[in-house]
Amino acid sequence: MESIKDIVAGKKGLIVGIANDNSIAYGCATVLKNLGAEFAVTYLNEKAERFVRPLAEELGSPIIAQMDVQNPGELEAVFKQIEEKWGKLDFVIHSIAFCPMDDLHGRVTDCSENGFLQAMRVSCYSLIEMARLAEPLMKDGGSIVTMSYYGADKVVENYNVMGPVKAALESTVRYLAAELGQKKIRVHAVSPGPLKTRAASGIAHFDKLIEEAIARTPEHRLVDIEDVGMTTAFLISDASRAMTGEVTYVDGGFHMMA
Numbered sequence: 593m594e595s596i597k598d599i600v601a602g603k604k605g606l607i608v609g610i611a612n613d614n615s616i617a618y619g620c621a622t623v624l625k626n627l628g629a630e631f632a633v634t635y636l637n638e639k640a641e642r643f644v645r646p647l648a649e650e651l652g653s654p655i656i657a658q659m660d661v662q663n664p665g666e667l668e669a670v671f672k673q674i675e676e677k678w679g680k681l682d683f684v685i686h687s688i689a690f691c692p693m694d695d696l697h698g699r700v701t702d703c704s705e706n707g708f709l710q711a712m713r714v715s716c717y718s719l720i721e722m723a724r725l726a727e728p729l730m731k732d733g734g735s736i737v738t739m740s741y742y743g744a745d746k747v748v749e750n751y752n753v754m755g756p757v758k759a760a761l762e763s764t765v766r767y768l769a770a771e772l773g774q775k776k777i778r779v780h781a782v783s784p785g786p787l788k789t790r791a792a793s794g795i796a797h798f799d800k801l802i803e804e805a806i807a808r809t810p811e812h813r814l815v816d817i818e819d820v821g822m823t824t825a826f827l828i829s830d831a832s833r834a835m836t837g838e839v840t841y842v843d844g845g846f847h848m849m850a
């Protein structure tokens with residue numbers, strides 16, 4: 593029987609969402625690097641580049657490119673570089689989300705139209721764009737993985753409008769999985785428990801979520817970015833070839849507790 597390293601080594605991919613060494617995307621990247629995968633890495637803008645580029649270079653990424661999904665042409669340019677470099681793609685990790693702070697901290701009832709549309713644009717529609725661009729490059733099939741959260745399914749205090757946005761993301765995963773399955777392209781959502789990332793720090797009273805997670809999980813511990821990376825590596829590997837369209841929780845059992 594092959595090991596997980598045997599069925600990940602040599603795969604080519606794209607990882608979107610590394611902001612620093614606490615990012616979920618960075619946890620995925622370090623695990624995949626150790627398993628022998630190769631991947632392109634993107635950074636949001638020039639300000640972010642000084643944090644991301646050293647990490648990407650340390651990971652040996654042959655493609656390091658600026659990409660803001662809100663800027664026309666930048667996403668397409670990254671996929672063009674991938675096509676020119678490898679001519680194929682085996683996996684995509686989509687780990688980006690955004691909501692204007694005023695809308696994130698307010699009630700869903702009071703969310704502005706612009707704030708809601710921007711949150712959906714960055715956090716959900718960008719997955720559709722990446723799937724569309726990845727499809728012709730996944731000539732032998734592949735895996736697309738995005739990051740969700742428990743607040744997509746249950747009301748989580750202070751998660752606010754990102755709950756409906758992540759619910760839309762999880763539904764999108766199912767529809768993409770159904771449409772792309774005939775090409776052996778699998779689509780997954782990973783739902784980690786609370787993690788101390790820069791993005792999570794924007795949620796009001798985030799420390800309370802951390803404390804609740806530790807109290808409710810069977811092992812009374814938080815998950816970390818390596819835990820998420822290991823699960824993502826499994827979903828990218830051929831070991832998960834019979835799985836698609838599902839939400840895989842990596843939360844220490846938090847979601848199953850009443």
